[in-house]
Amino acid sequence: MLSSALKQSMALAVVMAVLAGCSSTSTTDSGGMADTGPVSTGTASGVDLSSTQVVEEPMPELNTVFYFDFDKSVLKAETRAELTAHAGYLRTDPRPIRLEGHGDERGTREYNMALGERRAKSVRDFLVxxxxxxxxxxxxxxxxxxxxxxxxxxxxxxxxRRVELK
Structure with a gap:
């Protein structure tokens, strides 16, 4: 059963990666004719880029909180699928991120600090x-x-019992 869930997660990740790679704009007009006319320097699609300010796009709306089972730092299948999507965006648009590991109040403070770190490191290792x-x-x-x-x-x-990606 675990193998089946892993296969489904990986298939979902591949489909998401393909869809992300396929996002492009069409160069055909409504009549199906390709736009083959010359484009002057500083313009694209008739828009003057010299006066346009470039704004960095935020990461798409993806889940940024990943939950764990009691006393565990192993990633769940759904977490792996979500992190695969994050990894795709972070590969194409590298930016610094912080992984914050948390635990519930059961156990000593020292134990929960170590468990939170193990959880955050498991997310980091998967992304790497x-x-x-x-x-x-x-x-x-x-x-x-x-x-x-x-x-x-x-x-x-x-x-x-979570890791937050910030």
Whole structure:
């Protein structure tokens, strides 16, 4: 069953990578004729680029919080799929990121700091294996210090066992 989930995740990642690589603009008009006319310097599609300010596009809306099972730092299948999409964008548009590891309040502070670090490093290692430059990734552990949800229920604990990509 795990093998099947892994195969599905990898197939999804490949499809997402192909779709990301296929994003281009058409050079045909509504009549199906290709635009083969000359383009002067400083213009593209009739827009003067000399007066246009270049604005860096933000990363697309992807999940930036990844959850873990109790006392684990192993990535879930859905997390791997989401991180594969992040890796695709970070390869084409490298930028520094910070991975913040967290744990729930069970266990000692020292243990939760170490667990948060292991979780963040597992995310980092996966991104690096996907081709992201390791020098752009900062790993930080907050342990149990910054819970996302207050409370002593399993639902609250599960929301606090996370890594946040910032």
């Amino acid at each position: 294996l996907q081709g992201v430059d390791a020098s752009l990734i900062e790993v930080v552990s907050y342990g149990e210090e910054y819970p996302a949800v207050m409370g002593t229920t399993e639902a609250a604990y599960s929301m606090n």
